[in-house]
Amino acid sequence: MKIFLSLENSEENRELTSLLKNAEQFEITDHIEKETTVIINGPLTQLSEMLLKDHTLAGKIKEILLIGGSDSYGDVTPVAEKNIYIDPESAQHVFLSGIPVVMFGLNVTRELENRALVPLAYLLEPSIFQVEECGVFVETKGTVTKGMTVTDLYSDKQFDNHYVQMATDINLPVYRELTRKLKQ
Numbered sequence: 001m002k003i004f005l006s007l008e009n010s011e012e013n014r015e016l017t018s019l020l021k022n023a024e025q026f027e028i029t030d031h032i033e034k035e036t037t038v039i040i041n042g043p044l045t046q047l048s049e050m051l052l053k054d055h056t057l058a059g060k061i062k063e064i065l066l067i068g069g070s071d072s073y074g075d076v077t078p079v080a081e082k083n084i085y086i087d088p089e090s091a092q093h094v095f096l097s098g099i100p101v102v103m104f105g106l107n108v109t110r111e112l113e114n115r116a117l118v119p120l121a122y123l124l125e126p127s128i129f130q131v132e133e134c135g136v137f138v139e140t141k142g143t144v145t146k147g148m149t150v151t152d153l154y155s156d157k158q159f160d161n162h163y164v165q166m167a168t169d170i171n172l173p174v175y176r177e178l179t180r181k182l183k184q
Contacts, residue, residue, distance in 0.1 A: 001037060001123070002029050008042035012116035016041070019120055019182050026123075034060050039119045041067040042083055048090035051097055063100045065119035069136070069149035070105040071166060077147065081106050084138060085147030092138040101164045102131065105149065108167045117179050118167075125178055130169035135159025 003026050007013035020026045038047060038061055051057050068083030076085045084091045095101065102122065109115035122129055132153055139148040151166060152159045
């Protein structure tokens with residue numbers, strides 16, 4: 001499986017990259033070709049810019065595994081998570097691109113030692129995650145709500161387009177055992 005990484009420079013992301021490189025079933029690539037999975041842990045600026053430069057790129061991406069956002073609260077503001085807050089316009093562009101997104105927000109990653117490993121765990125054992133299809137819009141104009149990921153998960157009013165599978169729960173004991181084994 002081809003993996004394109006868009007990661008901030010951090011110890012957590014270096015650990016993810018190292019584990020992906022050591023796994024036989026994954027090939028890290030520096031470009032996106034047909035059926036590439038994109039993993040993002042950082043602002044969505046790079047991917048948004050790539051999509052604007054090459055309009056055929058969206059059709060080549062199998063899915064985006066995004067560490068970011070939340071269904072209800074934030075870590076930078078009361079409602080915005082850092083990866084979305086830094087560049088909400090790019091996040092909005094990616095969410096509206098029509099590319100399938102699996103979003104691992106603070107609602108499932110906040111308690112984890114290294115939330116950067118969540119996409120790898122998802123690729124290896126998707127059944128340990130409960131996901132729900134939803135629409136997501138990013139608040140780009142609000143003074144207090146800038147960067148908020150607005151979902152229709154708990155609303156009677158549904159958005160027209162649902163491109164996001166949002167992780168709503170994780171089997172923590174299985175996740176911890178899986179990541180422990182990966183690190184050995």
